[in-house]
Amino acid sequence: MTRRTAPLPLRDGVAPSFLDLPAGDWPDLLGFLIARFPHVPAQQWIERLQRGALVDQHGTPFSLASAYLPHARVWYYREVPPETPVPFASPLLYRDDYLVVADKPHFLACIPAGRHLQETLLTRLRASLGLPQLTPIHRLDRETAGVMLFCASPAHRGAYQALFASRDVQKEYEAIAPFDAGLTLPRVHRSRLEEREENFTMHEVPGEPNSETRIELIESSGELARYRLLPHTGKKHQLRAHLAALGIPIVNDPWYPAILPDKGDDFSQPLQLLARAIEFVDPVSGEARRFESPRRLEHPL
Structure with a gap:
């Protein structure tokens, strides 16, 4: 086993995490973790060490008496407070030996992070499909619904990710906004x-542009309209920031143009943004691919 190989298996679809210990002089591992x-x-650290929840690269549990070992790697499973189940389905749109395409619902995080562990699309798919090595090829915000791609073959992951790095993927979104x-x-x-x-939000500043979105009007009714958004770049929160900067922030956006109080487990007002479709030439099969979400944004026009 190499130092880079996880000594713990996936647990309920979630991979173990690790922490590399920096150089330093600590009396013991517990003292370092507390500081x-x-x-x-x-x-919490005392309790986790007592039950052997932290292990070394060989899977041997650390204990309260464990010395501090600079440059060692500590493996563990993340533990979060009980999560509220996201009550929306995430149906499959496509699956083969290399590629998995799912239709992500609003409010479901893509991958384990922060307070979300089990209630993520990656965890759901790994568990339901029996694919422990499944990995996301790109990301969607937790608030955004729609088409998301995953790679089921580690050997081909780089080829799919390169499509996004080289912008050889055409993405189409829909939004409802003023x-x-x-x-x-x-x-x-x-x-x-x-x-x-x-804070974590994005804003427009003077300087050379680093983001580009084509915006088209699909339909309008009264004070609202449905827009087609075609991003050429993939900056963080790009579509949300662009529409807010134009004075038409997306309906139910909790962050743009201003950060609103955390809604907690209120699922009643989803962000009206949908990753409608994605197109590319498959780097494995050479086939032209187009995957489209059948979802419809809930806000009536």
Whole structure:
């Protein structure tokens, strides 16, 4: 077993995490963990070490008496508070030996992160399909629904991911947002997006554009409209930030143009953004692919 090989299997579809210990002089492993993670109560680390929940590269559990070993790797399963089940289905759109395509619902995170562990699309698919090595090829925000691609073959993962890196993928989104009769459409909106210093959201700043979205009007009714969004780049929150900058923020967006209070487990107002379709030439089969979500945004027009 190499140091890079996980000594723990997937558990309920979730892969183990690891922590590489930095150089330093600590009296023991427990002391380091308490100092490194001040937001975690010390008693939690004591309890986890007592039940052998942290192991070394060989799968041997650490204990309360374990010395601090610089550059060692500690393996463990992430533990989060009980999660509220996301009550929406994530149907398969396609599956072969290399590629899995799913229709992600609103409110379901793509991968385990933060407070989301079991309630993620990756965990669902790994468990339901029996594919422990399944990995995402790209990402969607938790609030966004629609088409998402996964690779079932580690040997071909790089080929699929390269499609996105080289922008050889055509992505099509739909959004419901305010209608502005004075906004000329279709239009290509280019700007420089940077993350705000004070939080995780993006905003437009002066400088060379690093983001580009084509915006088309599909239909309008009263104060709202349905838009087709064709991103040429893939910056974080690009579509949400672009529409907010144009004065037409997406309906039910909790972050743009302003961050609203956390809705917690309220699933009643999904962000009206849908990853409608994705097109590319399959790098494995050479076939032209198009996958489309049958979902319809809930807000009536």
